[in-house]
Amino acid sequence: MKRALITGVTGQDASYLAELLLNKGYEVHGIVRRVALEDPVHRLWRIRHILDKITLHAGSLESYASIFNVVEKVRPDECYHLAAQSFVTYSFEDAFSTLNTNINGTLFVLSAIKEKVPECRFYYAGSSEMFGHAKTTPQNENTPFYPRSPYGISKVAGFDLTRNFRESYNLFACSGILFNHESPRRGFEFVTRKIAIGAARIKLGLDDELRLGNLEAKRDWGFAADYVKAMYLMLQQDDPDDYVIATNETHSVKEFLELAFACADLNWKDYVIVDKQVYRPAEVYLLMGDYSKGKKKLGWEPTVRFEELVKMMVDADLKNGEMLRSHT
Secondary structure (H helix, E strand, O other), rough: OOEEEEEEOOOOHHHHHHHHHHOOEEEEEEEEEEHOOOOHHHOOOOHHHHOOOEEEEOOOOHHHHHHHHHHHHHHHOEEEOOOHHHHHHHHHHHHHHHHHHHHHHHHHHHHHHHHHHOOOOEEEEEEHHHHOOOOOOOOOOOOOOOOOHHHHHHHHHHHHHHHHHHHHHHOOOEEEEEEEEEOOOOOOOOHHHHHHHHHHHHOOOOOEEEEHHHHHHHHOOEEEHHHHHHHHHHHOOOOOOOOOOOOOEEEEHHHHHHHHHHHOOOOHHOOEEOOHHHHOOOOOOOOOOOOOHHHHHHOOOOOOOOOHHHHHHHHHHHHHHEEEEHHO
């Protein structure tokens, strides 16, 4: 039985990945912050249905000793490094902790694997935010990085660390440069979930307005459960490599907004307020990924289209009235 270790196991992507690996017969272990173990109702909600099937270990990306101890104890065949401070807006507010957690955390995991289980296959969660103010569209594996946020910068550093460990120590280390991927499990702070919840709360009479930033920003949005399949496939190849995972389509925040409110039988213009205070200090205006390499080498393609994804998210929030009433 293969053994997998997932950092950030309480997050959106990790919850889908854990399900996938369990279905494939893996023994699944996850690293969580101790505070999550002390508050399982609020912090473990995405994996509540599989808690009896996985093993959790307390650890911190800010502590090499704790990461080393978990890696030594688990001795995984595969490690999926998904943990990060991943909210772009927050990275502007606290660049120090974002850089510290994301860069040092990646270094700690790679170093522990190198020392204790060098045969372990490693996946690093890159991001389309690494491209930032890209000079060409669509972006592929050869597009130069031009990050426009501390988060994007930290992800570029992690990508370079992963490549360096692959080339210097012959680790099977891959990076997935994943474009925006959403689901009903998306964090409440991300704009797509903010819109889905906003539409649902207004429909249910819990709110009467929604404040958003730049509605013209365009992104390549896919379904998270599709994207974790690509992570898995990367670690099943004969040779390690890096891949862009995307849909090769782009849609504006306004398009997402229009569709989401239409799913709730609402006109977004009656409720949405554009708030300049929500704008990023440095905006990324257009991201669209070319996943042709992943299609050719991994046999991967997205299965959920944009319109279906938006409807899925809004429908899920409309059905979850209890959560909406407690969410502020």
